[in-house]
Amino acid sequence: MTDFSATRAMFDLPEGVIYLDGNSLGPMPRAAKMRVAEVVSAEWGEMLITGWNRGWGGRGWMSMPVALGDRIGRLIGAEPGHVVVGDTLSIKVYQALASALEMVPGRKVVLSDSGNFPTDLYMANGLLTSLGHGHELRVVAPEEVEDAITDEVAVLMLTEVDYRTGRRHDMRALTAKVHAQGGLAIWDLAHSAGAFPVDVAGGGADFAVGCTYKYLNGGPGAPAFIYVAPRLADRARPALAGWLGHEAPFAFELDYRPGAGVERMRVGTPPVIQMTALDAALDVWEGVSLEDVRAKSVELSERFIAGVEAACPDLVLASPRDAAGRGSQVSFRFDEGYAVMQALIARGVIGDFRAPDIMRFGFTPLYIDEADVRAAVAILAEIMNNRLWDRPEYKRRAKVT
Amino acid sequence: MTDFSATRAMFDLPEGVIYLDGNSLGPMPRAAKMRVAEVVSAEWGEMLITGWNRGWGGRGWMSMPVALGDRIGRLIGAEPGHVVVGDTLSIKVYQALASALEMVPGRKVVLSDSGNFPTDLYMANGLLTSLGHGHELRVVAPEEVEDAITDEVAVLMLTEVDYRTGRRHDMRALTAKVHAQGGLAIWDLAHSAGAFPVDVAGGGADFAVGCTYKYLNGGPGAPAFIYVAPRLADRARPALAGWLGHEAPFAFELDYRPGAGVERMRVGTPPVIQMTALDAALDVWEGVSLEDVRAKSVELSERFIAGVEAACPDLVLASPRDAAGRGSQVSFRFDEGYAVMQALIARGVIGDFRAPDIMRFGFTPLYIDEADVRAAVAILAEIMNNRLWDRPEYKRRAKVT
Numbered sequence: 001m002t003d004f005s006a007t008r009a010m011f012d013l014p015e016g017v018i019y020l021d022g023n024s025l026g027p028m029p030r031a032a033k034m035r036v037a038e039v040v041s042a043e044w045g046e047m048l049i050t051g052w053n054r055g056w057g058g059r060g061w062m063s064m065p066v067a068l069g070d071r072i073g074r075l076i077g078a079e080p081g082h083v084v085v086g087d088t089l090s091i092k093v094y095q096a097l098a099s100a101l102e103m104v105p106g107r108k109v110v111l112s113d114s115g116n117f118p119t120d121l122y123m124a125n126g127l128l129t130s131l132g133h134g135h136e137l138r139v140v141a142p143e144e145v146e147d148a149i150t151d152e153v154a155v156l157m158l159t160e161v162d163y164r165t166g167r168r169h170d171m172r173a174l175t176a177k178v179h180a181q182g183g184l185a186i187w188d189l190a191h192s193a194g195a196f197p198v199d200v201a202g203g204g205a206d207f208a209v210g211c212t213y214k215y216l217n218g219g220p221g222a223p224a225f226i227y228v229a230p231r232l233a234d235r236a237r238p239a240l241a242g243w244l245g246h247e248a249p250f251a252f253e254l255d256y257r258p259g260a261g262v263e264r265m266r267v268g269t270p271p272v273i274q275m276t277a278l279d280a281a282l283d284v285w286e287g288v289s290l291e292d293v294r295a296k297s298v299e300l301s302e303r304f305i306a307g308v309e310a311a312c313p314d315l316v317l318a319s320p321r322d323a324a325g326r327g328s329q330v331s332f333r334f335d336e337g338y339a340v341m342q343a344l345i346a347r348g349v350i351g352d353f354r355a356p357d358i359m360r361f362g363f364t365p366l367y368i369d370e371a372d373v374r375a376a377v378a379i380l381a382e383i384m385n386n387r388l389w390d391r392p393e394y395k396r397r398a399k400v401t
Numbered sequence: 402m403t404d405f406s407a408t409r410a411m412f413d414l415p416e417g418v419i420y421l422d423g424n425s426l427g428p429m430p431r432a433a434k435m436r437v438a439e440v441v442s443a444e445w446g447e448m449l450i451t452g453w454n455r456g457w458g459g460r461g462w463m464s465m466p467v468a469l470g471d472r473i474g475r476l477i478g479a480e481p482g483h484v485v486v487g488d489t490l491s492i493k494v495y496q497a498l499a500s501a502l503e504m505v506p507g508r509k510v511v512l513s514d515s516g517n518f519p520t521d522l523y524m525a526n527g528l529l530t531s532l533g534h535g536h537e538l539r540v541v542a543p544e545e546v547e548d549a550i551t552d553e554v555a556v557l558m559l560t561e562v563d564y565r566t567g568r569r570h571d572m573r574a575l576t577a578k579v580h581a582q583g584g585l586a587i588w589d590l591a592h593s594a595g596a597f598p599v600d601v602a603g604g605g606a607d608f609a610v611g612c613t614y615k616y617l618n619g620g621p622g623a624p625a626f627i628y629v630a631p632r633l634a635d636r637a638r639p640a641l642a643g644w645l646g647h648e649a650p651f652a653f654e655l656d657y658r659p660g661a662g663v664e665r666m667r668v669g670t671p672p673v674i675q676m677t678a679l680d681a682a683l684d685v686w687e688g689v690s691l692e693d694v695r696a697k698s699v700e701l702s703e704r705f706i707a708g709v710e711a712a713c714p715d716l717v718l719a720s721p722r723d724a725a726g727r728g729s730q731v732s733f734r735f736d737e738g739y740a741v742m743q744a745l746i747a748r749g750v751i752g753d754f755r756a757p758d759i760m761r762f763g764f765t766p767l768y769i770d771e772a773d774v775r776a777a778v779a780i781l782a783e784i785m786n787n788r789l790w791d792r793p794e795y796k797r798r799a800k801v802t
Contacts, residue, residue, distance in 0.1 A: 014447050021450045028446040033438070036674065040437050044620055045429040046415050048751060049422045051621060061621055088669025090643035091492060098531055114655060119644035119669065122657040126642030130499055131532065139655060213670065219445055220452060220462055221672035241527030242491035243520035252755065254515060254540065256523040268489025268520065269614065271622035273437065274672050350449060354653065 002292035007366040010284050011217075018372045018379075020351045023191060023329045023362030026217030026281070035280040039273055055272070056279075064275045065244075065266055069225055071282045072216070075290065076189060076208065077199035078227045084262045085278070086270055089190060089211040089224040091240065093157075094123045095265055096207035096226060098239030100155045100184045101127075101135070103232065107154035107183065108135045115142040115162040120188055124157060127239075142167060146174060153183040160198075161191035161327030164354045166319040168327050175204040184232075190214060193225075194285075195328035195364075196294040200227050207232075215328065215364060218278035226265045233261035242267030284366060296365035298323045300373050301330050304361060307377035308332060312384040318358055329362045342394035343383045349376045403693035408767040411685050412618075419773045419780075421752045424592060424730045424763030427618030433681040440677040456673070457680075465676045466645075466667055470626055472683045473617070476691065477590060477609065478600035479628045485663045486679070487671055490591060490612040490625040492641065494558075495524045496666055497587045497608035497627060499640030501556045502528075502536070504633065505585055508555035509536045512579075516543040516563040521589055525558060528640075543568060547575060554584040561599075562592035562728030565755045567720040569728050576605040585633075591615060594626075595686075596729035596765075597695040601628050608633075616729065616765060619679035627666045634662035643668030685767060697766035699724045701774050702731050705762060708778035709733060713785040719759055730763045743795035744784045750777045 012030045013019055019027055043055040055061040069083035076083070086092075097110065110124055121139060128135040140148045142162065149156060156178040161168050175185040184206040192198050194215030200208045208227040212218035228236055238258060243249045244266040247257040258264035302323060308315055318331040334340055334357060341353040351361040361376070383389055413431045414420055420428055444456040456462040470484035477484070487493075498511065511525055522540065529536040541549045543563065550557060557579040562569050576586040585607040593599050595616030601609045609628040613619035629637055639659055644650045645667040648658040659665035703724060709716055719732040735741055735758060742754040752762040762777070784790055 012442075012446050014449075017449070019449060025445075025450045025452075027449055028441060033441050033446070036441050037434070037438055040429065040434050040620070040678070041413075044426075045413050045434070048415075048418070048420060048428055049426045049753060050746070050751070051426075055621075087488065087492065088643070090669035091488065091641065094641060102531075117644075118647070118653050118655060118657075121655055122642040122644055122647065125657055126640050129638070130503075130640045132534070211670070219441070219674055220456075221670050221674065221676070223672070224669070237530070239527050239531045240492065240495060241523040242489070243518075243523055246519070246523065250756075252519050254519060254522055256519075256526055268491035268625070269612070269622050271624070271672050271675050273620055273622065273674050273678060275622070277441070277674060345451070350451070352450060355651075 002287070002289045004296060004365050004369065007284055007288060008369070011367045013367060016348045018349045018376050020349065020361040020363065020368065020376060022364035023214055023360065024352050025213055025220060026215060027367065028219070029217055029281045029284050031283060032219060032277045032280040036273060036277050039276040061270070061272045064272065064279070065270050066263065068275060068279055068282065069262070072193065072212065072225050073227065075198070075285060076193050076227065077197070077201050079201055079230050082230055082233060082262050083225050083227045084265050085223050085225045085275065086266055087224055089188070089209060090119045090123050092209035092224045092226040093120050093188065094127055095238065095240050096186045096209055097124055097127055097155060097157060099236040100186055100207055102237055104154040104184055107152060109152045110135060110137050110155050110157055111145070111148055111153045112137065112139050112157045113142045113145050114139055115167060116159045117163050117188065117190060120157065120159060142169070145169070146177065149174065149177045149181055151181045153178060153181060155184050155186060157186040159188035159190060161195070163191060164318070164358050164360070165331050166326045166329040168325055171203040171205065179204060191327045191329070196297065197290040205229065212278050216278070217281040217284065219274060219281070222274050222278045223271055226262065228262045228265065236264065238264045240267050244268060293365050297328045297363045300363040300365065300368060300370065301326065301328070303370065303373050304330055304363065304377060307373065308380060311377060311381035314384060328364065329360055331358050331360045333357045334359065336389055338397065339389040339394040340383060343389040344380060347379050349379050403688070403690045405697065405766050405770065408685055408689060409770070412768045414768060417749045419750045419777050421750065421762040421764065421769065421777060423765035424615050424761065425753055426614055426621060427616060427682070428768060429620070430618055430682045430685050432684055433620060433678045436681040437674060437678050440674055462671070462673045465673065465680070466671050467664065469676060469680060469683065470663070473594065473613065473626050474628065476599070476686060477594050477628065478598070478602050480602055480631050483631055483634060483663050484626050484628045485666050486624050486626045486676065487667055488625055490589070490610060491520045491524050493610035493625045493627040494521050494589065495528055496639065496641050497610055498525055498528055498556060498558060500637040501585045501587055501608055503638055505555040508553060508584065510553045511536060511538050511556050511558055512546070512549055512554045513538065513540050513558045514543045514546050515540055516568060517560045518564050518589065518591060521558065521560060543570070546570070547578065550575065550578045550582055552582045554579060554582060556585050556587060558587040560589035560591060562596070564592060565719070565759050565761070566732050567727045567730040569726055572604040572606065580605060592728045592730070597698065598691040606630065613679050617679070618682040618685065620675060620682070623675050623679045624672055627663065629663045629666065637665070639665045641668050645669060694766050698729045698764045701764040701766065701769060701771065702727065702729070704771065704774050705731055705764065705778060708774065709781060712778060712782035715785060729765065730761055732759050732761045734758045735760065737790055739798065740790040740795040741784060744790040745781060748780050750780050
């Protein structure tokens with residue numbers, strides 16, 4: 001059984017804060033502070049250029065993308081050696097789609113849904129426009145995806161968990177259907193990795209991508225990851241053919257030869273300092289069972305839904321009521337949701353808001369417990385029942401949220 | 402007059418090290434240590450998600466890519482508001498080339514040279530293969546570039562300074578020629594930015610890209626930058642159409658609308674911790690004249706060449722003898738150059754080696770002075786004249802260099 005009081009002690013949350021926004025940016029693991037200080041002073045500062053071979057405690061900074069990929073691979077059910085870390089999620093979506101499309105050359109439809117995070121759609125559209133080969137990005141409502149999987153579809157590209165509502169797709173079933181129809185599946189695990197057990201191998205994903213700054217707590221701007229199924233990894237042509245994906249990057253040859261398997265999905269020089277923070281954050285997962293995380297997350301979420309619905313009749317649940325259909329967040333709708341969220345933040349309960357009317361609350365058992373949920377419900381009820389949100393300073397929109 | 406003893410004091414070089422590899426990875430500015438610790442503990446740790454608006458001393462992490470772009474813009478002669486920071490140099494090369502090609506739709510030739518850093522060629526080749534529109538990547542010898550600029554050329558894509566020899570192209574003349582022929586020019590400033598005065602605006606560059614971990618001292622894996630000339634910035638279509646390049650990223654619209662000017666070259670979530678280190682490193686440039694940097698760099702380089710040629714007759718200068726034709730590094734050839742470099746490193750003189758036989762030495766007046774050059778020459782002479790390099794431990798190749 002995972003000891004969540006132990007994982008909680010690994011985080012350094014500010015006094016008085018109930019942090020229900022780990023689905024957007026995970027909090028700082030205590031160890032990250034020291035490890036980042038070390039990589040800056042003791043490695044960059046002292047080893048200088050030799051850190052590429054000697055840094056990261058002797059393993060070499062250059063080995064981080066693959067080694068951290070494996071650490072993440074264990075959390076998403078990937079075969080060892082088939083995940084690599086780098087770049088941003090947007091770039092990884094582009095890589096996956098560009099490679100996938102070439103493997104289904106006769107087809108022109110990329111199927112996605114309107115619940116996908118916009119950057120996935122933007123990147124797909126940018127790629128298809130560049131190609132100019134007559135591809136169509138077909139975007140349907142989330143509930144229409146299954147029926148829209150036909151033999152026209154080259155690639156099904158979905159984010160497993162909806163960033164607004166927490167609605168969760170059935171990865172295994174949808175992947176099986178697109179495979180039966182002769183297409184490939186790309187899964188964006190932004191709101192899945194670290195939130196619940198993911199099984200990319202068992203689920204049959206052809207490509208999977210994700211970010212590491214949400215449930216994996218890698219820090220602001222932490223790098224992304226990409227998984228390529230073993231059956232495809234050695235024949236995926238990388239569109240973003242960077243030198244670190246070359247079979248022999250330090251031979252400095254003029255011609256590109258892709259590296260083995262997923263290594264070809266490396267592009268440029270890895271962000272060593274961010275990767276060090278991520279490495280420290282991944283230590284938290286040692287000894288953690290994702291089944292336990294899921295069970296506790298469901299328990300906390302159910303408790304939150306019940307508490308809010310009982311105390312705040314004006315808030316409307318935006319997430320699926322059935323826990324099996326949700327990721328690890330719960331969303332409520334309210335016309336003045338923006339102001340309510342500001343009032344919550346002013347009182348130490350940090351969630352976030354997505355236009356036009358969605359308040360999001362993430363439940364991350366690594367550092368959130370029942371007492372937090374109880375307190376958050378009480379504060380939200382106080383705000384709602386006394387209209388404490390109805391103040392000009394809560395209605396003024398910040399530049400970004 | 403720039404006070405180089407003041408800039409030297411801003412770096413924390415290890416005792417006994419003469420660092421002649423700032424052309425590969427700049428050393429740690431003292432301020433980076435504290436600033437990185439602050440962004441981790443006081444911003445990520447305390448502000449959590451609100452750091453996107455409140456971090457970076459109240460300016461908001463989200464504003465860093467554009468603000469740091471402007472700081473770099475001043476060092477490369479860019480118009481304000483036309484440089485943005487993010488991703489890796491490989492990605493920025495891809496962005497620039499993808500946008501440029503669409504602006505010269507009738508032509509099929511991308512011209513580059515064999516002195517370009519391989520990743521630029523790999524990325525170009527990856528893009529052209531994806532497009533499948535019959536483009537040709539034409540790679541000629543550096544000295545043949547000028548003659549190869551014909552009216553077939555859509556885009557001239559060059560790295561200004563050769564990473565092996567330090568040979569420097571004439572940006573202004575080659576750009577003028579490609580413009581006269583109706584094409585566009587992309588300049589990779591990896592070995593230029595921070596090495597000498599660059600004038601992308603005056604030189605007429607259409608796009609310029611560069612990295613920040615060499616002469617700008619941003620740290621291992623520091624993000625790259627991209628410049629788009631004002632005349633093109635609002636009509637360049639971004640192939641990598643990420644959400645942070647959207648006109649209104651936080652509206653989460655399903656359709657992409659490019660942001661104003663170079664902002665559309667932003668892609669995904671910026672690496673806040675790396676950017677903080679870079680920001681600290683850019684402080685070093687306040688009060689520094691790049692003309693002074695150049696003058697001192699030439700003086701140090703000439704002194705080094707003269708010293709080595711006098712003391713080490715077996716070493717052959719691989720860099721142009723005329724300082725006007727060089728960047729800020731000096732290279733020598735020697736069959737056993739790898740072993741010589743290991744012997745140098747063992748004695749605290751850090752340069753690097755590029756196959757098959759090139760030893761590179763970077764001269765960066767921010768922290769290198771005449772005494773360093775004298776000492777480096779003496780140590781190199783001792784190694785050469787006593788064959789101290791001829792030991793098995795110096796001949797064993799490390800995994801990366």
